[in-house]
Amino acid sequence: MEASRSSMFTPSNIARDTTSALVVFLVALPLCLGIALASGAPLFSGLVSGIVGGIVVGLLSGSHTSVSGPAAGLTAVVAAQIAGLGSFNAFLLAVVVGGVIQIGLGIARAGALSAFFPSSVIKGLLAAIGVILILKQIPHLLGHDSDPDGEMSFAQPDEHNTFSEIGTLFTGDLHIGATIIGLASIALLLAWGRFTIFKKSNIPAPLVVVIFGVGLQMLFSRLGGVWSVDAGHLVQIPVAESFRELTGFLQFPDFREILNPAIYVAGVTIAVVASLETLLNLEAADKIDTRRRNSPPNRELLAQGCGNVVAGLVGGIPVTSVIVRSSVNVNSGANSKLSAIMHGIFLLICVVMFPVYLNLIPLSALAAILLVTGFKLASPKLFSQMWAEGRYQFVPFIVTLVSIVFTDLLIGIVIGLIVSVLFILNSNLRHPLRRIVEKHASGEVIRVELSNQVSFLNRGALDKLLSSAEPGTQLLIDATHSDYIDPDVLSLIRDYKENAGPARRVSVSLRGFRDKYKLNDELQFADYSTRELQDRVTPQQVLEILRAGNDRFHTDSRLSRDLGSQVGATAAGQNPLAVVLSCIDSRVPVELVFDLGIGDVFSVRVAGNVIGTKSLGSIEYGVTVAGAKLVVVLGHTRCGAVTSAVHLLADPTSSIPEGCQNLHSIVDEINHSVSVDECEHATQLSESECESFVDEVARRNIQRIVEQITQRSAAMQTAVDSGKVLIVGALYDVKTGKIDFLANDPPAESKAERTLTS
Numbered sequence: 001m002e003a004s005r006s007s008m009f010t011p012s013n014i015a016r017d018t019t020s021a022l023v024v025f026l027v028a029l030p031l032c033l034g035i036a037l038a039s040g041a042p043l044f045s046g047l048v049s050g051i052v053g054g055i056v057v058g059l060l061s062g063s064h065t066s067v068s069g070p071a072a073g074l075t076a077v078v079a080a081q082i083a084g085l086g087s088f089n090a091f092l093l094a095v096v097v098g099g100v101i102q103i104g105l106g107i108a109r110a111g112a113l114s115a116f117f118p119s120s121v122i123k124g125l126l127a128a129i130g131v132i133l134i135l136k137q138i139p140h141l142l143g144h145d146s147d148p149d150g151e152m153s154f155a156q157p158d159e160h161n162t163f164s165e166i167g168t169l170f171t172g173d174l175h176i177g178a179t180i181i182g183l184a185s186i187a188l189l190l191a192w193g194r195f196t197i198f199k200k201s202n203i204p205a206p207l208v209v210v211i212f213g214v215g216l217q218m219l220f221s222r223l224g225g226v227w228s229v230d231a232g233h234l235v236q237i238p239v240a241e242s243f244r245e246l247t248g249f250l251q252f253p254d255f256r257e258i259l260n261p262a263i264y265v266a267g268v269t270i271a272v273v274a275s276l277e278t279l280l281n282l283e284a285a286d287k288i289d290t291r292r293r294n295s296p297p298n299r300e301l302l303a304q305g306c307g308n309v310v311a312g313l314v315g316g317i318p319v320t321s322v323i324v325r326s327s328v329n330v331n332s333g334a335n336s337k338l339s340a341i342m343h344g345i346f347l348l349i350c351v352v353m354f355p356v357y358l359n360l361i362p363l364s365a366l367a368a369i370l371l372v373t374g375f376k377l378a379s380p381k382l383f384s385q386m387w388a389e390g391r392y393q394f395v396p397f398i399v400t401l402v403s404i405v406f407t408d409l410l411i412g413i414v415i416g417l418i419v420s421v422l423f424i425l426n427s428n429l430r431h432p433l434r435r436i437v438e439k440h441a442s443g444e445v446i447r448v449e450l451s452n453q454v455s456f457l458n459r460g461a462l463d464k465l466l467s468s469a470e471p472g473t474q475l476l477i478d479a480t481h482s483d484y485i486d487p488d489v490l491s492l493i494r495d496y497k498e499n500a501g502p503a504r505r506v507s508v509s510l511r512g513f514r515d516k517y518k519l520n521d522e523l524q525f526a527d528y529s530t531r532e533l534q535d536r537v538t539p540q541q542v543l544e545i546l547r548a549g550n551d552r553f554h555t556d557s558r559l560s561r562d563l564g565s566q567v568g569a570t571a572a573g574q575n576p577l578a579v580v581l582s583c584i585d586s587r588v589p590v591e592l593v594f595d596l597g598i599g600d601v602f603s604v605r606v607a608g609n610v611i612g613t614k615s616l617g618s619i620e621y622g623v624t625v626a627g628a629k630l631v632v633v634l635g636h637t638r639c640g641a642v643t644s645a646v647h648l649l650a651d652p653t654s655s656i657p658e659g660c661q662n663l664h665s666i667v668d669e670i671n672h673s674v675s676v677d678e679c680e681h682a683t684q685l686s687e688s689e690c691e692s693f694v695d696e697v698a699r700r701n702i703q704r705i706v707e708q709i710t711q712r713s714a715a716m717q718t719a720v721d722s723g724k725v726l727i728v729g730a731l732y733d734v735k736t737g738k739i740d741f742l743a744n745d746p747p748a749e750s751k752a753e754r755t756l757t758s
Contacts, residue, residue, distance in 0.1 A: 008336040020334035021342035023206040023369070025350070027328050028054075028069055028343060029358060030235050030366055034148035035070040038157060039078035041088060041317050044238055044249040046070050047351050048316035054344015056310050057319060058337055060303035063295035066285040067325035067340045068307060070317050072152035073277045073409035074270075078317055081266045090263065092253035092312045097267025099308030102275055102301050111297025114279040118420040120393045121413065122283045123386060124400025128412060129284075129323050130378025131405055133370045135162050140367035141182035143175025144168060145233050149363055153408040162405070177220040177229045182364030184216065185209045189372050204332050206369045213365025233363055237355040246352065251315035270308070273410060274320045278304050280413060281321040288330050288377075328373050396420035425457065433462060445474040445509075447560060454485045459492055466496050471505040476523070478560060480512030490517055511560075534575040534627050539726035542577045542630040547741065549595035554737035558595045570599035577601060578630035579622035581705070583609050587734050588636050594739075602628060608641030608701065609633055610669035611708045620715050623725050631709065631716075631725060634739070635702040636732040638691065642698045645670040650679035673701040695731070702729035703742060 008017075028050050036046025053068035061068070082091045105111075132152055140149055147156045147165060154161050160168065192198045192205035217234070220227040240246035257263050282295050300321065307319045329339055350358055386397045400416025407415075434449040448465060451458070469475055477493060479485060497508040497519075513519040537545075552558050579602040580590045590596070590603045602622040606615050622628045635642075645667045674697045682693045706729045710717040719725040729742040 008338045013335045013338060016333050016335050017339040018342060019204045019207065020329055020332035020339040021346060023204050023332040024067055024325055024329050024334075024339065024343040025346040026206065026210050026361065027366060027369055028067070028325055028347065029237070029350075029361075030149040030363060031072075031324065032070055032347075033236065034151055035072055035075060036317060037148040038072070038075045038151040038153075039070075039317055040082050041078060041091075042249070042251065042315075043236075045088075045251070045315055045317050047237070047347065048250070048314055049311050049319050051344050051348045051351070052307050052311045052314070052316050053319040053322075054340055054342075054347060056344075057303045057307035058341035058344055060299075060306055061295075061337060061340070062299040062303075063282060063285060063321070064291075064293050064336050065289045065326055065330050065334060066282055066295060066300070066321045066337075067329050067343060068278075068304065068319050068321050069325060071274075071277055071320040071322050071409075072324075074273060074318055074320065075151065075153065076408060077269060077273050077410075081269065085257075085260075085262060085266060087254065089251060089254035090257045090260070091266070092251065092315060093255060093257055094263050094266035094270060095312030095316070095318055096253055096309050097264060097312075098270030098274065098318065099305045099310075099312060101267060101271035102305030102308060104305075105271065105275055106298050106301030106303075106305060109298045110275070111279065111299075111301050114283055114297040117280060117283055118396060118417070118424075119287075120386070120396040121400050121416040121420050122280065122287055123382065124397040124416050125280060125404065125409075125413060126284050126287065126323065126327075127378045127382055127397070128401040128404035128409075129327070130374040130376070131401065132162070133324065133374030134378065135166065135405070137367040137371040137374065139165050139169060140363050141179070141186075141371060142169055143178030143182070143229075143233055143364055144173050145178075145363055149366070154406050175226075175229065175233055177217070177227045178233045178362060178364040181213050181216045181220075181229070181362045182368050185213055185365045185368035186372065188212060189368060206328075206332065209365055209369060210361060213362045214360050217360060217362045229362055231359070235359050235361045235363065235366075237351060237358050239355045239359070249315075253312055270318050271305075274304065274308065274318050275301055276413075277410065278321045281323045281326065284323050285321065285326040285330070288327060290330065324370070324373075327377055328369070331373055331376060392423050396423055433458070433465065435465060445476050447476045447478055449478045449480075449560075450482045450485065452481055452483055454482055454489050456486045456488045459486070459488050462489060463492060466492075466500070469501075469504065469506045473506045474509070475501070475506055476509040476511060478511045479514075479517075479519075480560075482512070485513075485517060490519065494519065531573075531575045534577060534629070537577065537629060539629040539724070543726060543728065543741070546578065546594045546596075546630070546632065547739075550593060550737075550739040552595045553593050561597050563598060566598040574599045574626065576622060576626055576628050578632060579604060579619050579628045580632045580634050581606070581609055581611075581615060581619060582632075582634040583607060583636055583639060583641065585636055585639065585734075588634065588732050590634065593732060593737065602626065606666075607663075608639065608645070608666050608670050609635050609705055610641075610666050610701075611705050611712065612665075612669075616709065616713055619709065620713055623719055624715050629725055631727040633702050633705045633709075633727070633729045634732060635698045635729070637695045637698065637734050639694065639698045641666055642670055642701060643694050646674065646679045646682060646694055646697060649674065649676050650683050670697070670701050673697055673704050699729075699731055699742065702731060705729070706742075 032046035032050035033043050034046075036043050049070040053070070057068040078091075081094060082088055085091050085094065136152065139145070139147065144165070146158045147160070151157065156162070156165060158165075188209055189205050192208065198205070217229045220229055238249060240249065278300060279297055282297060282300050286293065286295055304320060311317065311319055325343075332339075386394045396416055396419045399419045400412060403415040404412025406412075433451060433454075436447045436449060437444060446469070448462075466475075493510075497510065501508040509523045510519050511521050511523070513521070577600055580594075581604045582588055582590050584605045584607050590601060594601070602618070604615050604618045606612070619631055623631065644663065648667055649671060678693075682690050685693060706727050709727055710720055716725070716727070720727060731740045731742065732738075733740070
């Protein structure tokens with residue numbers, strides 16, 4: 001926290017945050033008054049809340065961008081509670097109680113609820129506020145100020161709604177002077193962002209617009225007539241003639257109502273609604289923060305609670321985090337929460353000392369600032385982005401937006417959350433599990449992967465899948481990724497495994513169930529090589545198993561294996577299906593590239609796949625003693641050993657790398673697969689052509705070694721002749737992960753020579 005304070009007071013932050021605070025202050029001023037008027041509260045109470053929201057909440061909050069104050073979303077709640085309690089002073093006591101409850105919620109860490117707000121709803125909130133700002137500020141922009149500035153609900157106090165209010169403009173209910181100020185202010189805002197000289201000035205355009213608007217207003221007042229902008233189209237702060245009169249504007253809670261149950265009902269209502277709106281607006285403010293910083297929600301509840309306690313004690317209406325002020329704050333370039341604090345200080349100073357001068361600001365100039373902010377919040381780019389994310393994101397987004405525009409913020413948010421939850425439930429019902437057909441060494445297995453949360457709503461989908469299993473099916477129910485499984489679903493699985501499955505000749509295996517579910521891991525099939533499988537398969541079938549495994553590997557659809565169970569199952573012995581003679585290259589791990597389990601193959605590794613007495617003895621053991629049905633000589637592209645052999649043949653004076661004095665024995669073996677002339681010619685090729693040549697030599701080396709195995713081992717020749725074993729060559733492509741199984745033809749040296757000389 002100390003580090004945060006020190007960073008807040010850096011010179012660059014102070015400069016940017018001061019200018020941002022001025023803009024937020026100018027925008028917040030009429031909103032505080034308008035929200036108080038729309039709530040049926042004294043005008044001064046809105047200003048008090050703006051000051052408390054800026055200074056008290058700003059000091060205690062952990063958010064860098066959020067700005068607090070009286071909220072348009074609470075106007076209906078405030079108006080209803082003032083009427084229900086009978087007096088504004090009794091209502092102030094309810095505000096204090098609500099603040100205490102919010103402090104309790106913060107201590108209880110209730111801010112964690114913010115993590116459950118879907119992003120589609122948060123983005124819908126931002127876009128809705130943008131649309132509302134545009135629609136609500138159009139009348140003020142053109143001098144139609146009958147509705148309080150800051151009233152955000154669809155149904156308005158002047159008996160119009162958002163759209164009918166705009167319709168009154170077509171009947172000529174507008175003001176020429178205010179209209180010119182408003183339209184000129186928009187033009188100035190747009191021009192300010194387009195010219196480099198203005199953008200580099202570090203002077204915020206909204207501040208220039210306000211000064212420009214005041215200047216025009218004073219000019220039009222001199223012109224008089226239809227041009228003159230009267231007080232009804234200007235900011236109207238209560239003006240006190242003396243300090244005593246100013247303090248007389250303050251009202252205090254009526255503590256005589258402390259035992260009135262209605263006070264506590266109102267306090268709970270204020271606390272819940274204000275907390276919900278704060279958490280939503282806090283998430284929204286973090287979304288538009290250019291630095292993408294996260295605000296601590298529990299600390300914010302504590303800050304808001306303290307703010308409401310203070311506001312209630314000195315005559316203010318409830319405060320929350322407010323997305324309109326926060327978005328203006330971000331768009332003005334604020335760096336830290338110093339901007340929010342200073343905006344509160346500016347409100348305090350100007351309301352106390354300079355109210356007369358603030359009353360010169362035209363509402364149409366402020367409307368221009370808010371209207372441009374609205375366009376930034378509800379940009380076409382946001383709509384196209386949400387559309388591109390699909391209906392599960394777009395529908396809750398657009399429903400939230402429309403609901404907020406046609407009702408108010410809180411009702412719209414609730415509707416949006418309900419729609420979002422319905423879509424989540426629908427998605428969960430449609431995809432509670434995944435059905436994956438896996439081809440294990442012992443045969444085909446249908447793996448049913450349960451989702452993270454499996455509720456009773458998913459029981460029908462699982463029952464349908466289990467009932468559709470054909471007789472003889474191997475079924476694996478995998479709960480590895482499940483955090484919760486409903487008891488009804490567990491009962492269904494237990495009954496199917498013990499009764500329905502065996503009756504239908506369906507073998508049911510289980511994996512990954514937590515101990516508390518009392519469903520132990522049990523595999524009814526072997527996902528590793530067994531003696532029975534080894535005896536049953538033919539060499540050609542083993543080759544197909546390896547080929548299918550590599551297909552899964554390079555398409556990233558590998559089998560799910562319980563390696564822990566395989567360790568235990570293979571502890572007593574091994575029954576490998578194949579022997580793989582591969583290179584030592586670290587990019588070619590045999591079990592991975594063939595998607596195999598523990599105990600499925602013998603792996604013999606030597607640089608360049610060369611044959612020697614030790615490697616040949618290992619192959620003989622794997623085939624004649626351990627019973628493997630297939631031998632694979634697995635080379636790879638870009639082979640270092642083959643590259644070294646080619647370079648040494650092309651230039652015998654080149655030296656072996658230091659510390660590799662025994663490398664000659666490997667290089668000499670590879671040299672049998674290529675001629676000196678070929679290697680000398682290869683040095684004149686381009687880099688890509690030389691690489692292709694090295695790969696061709698590796699291919700020939702593999703084919704030669706396949707021949708060498710039977711030529712140098714009578715036991716292997718006998719096994720091949722009797723059909724008990726098959727020896728094949730294969731080339732692994734280190735770029736793609738695919739393995740090319742080579743035909744059992746003799747190495748075509750002449751073909752390579754023709755390629756080089758053509």
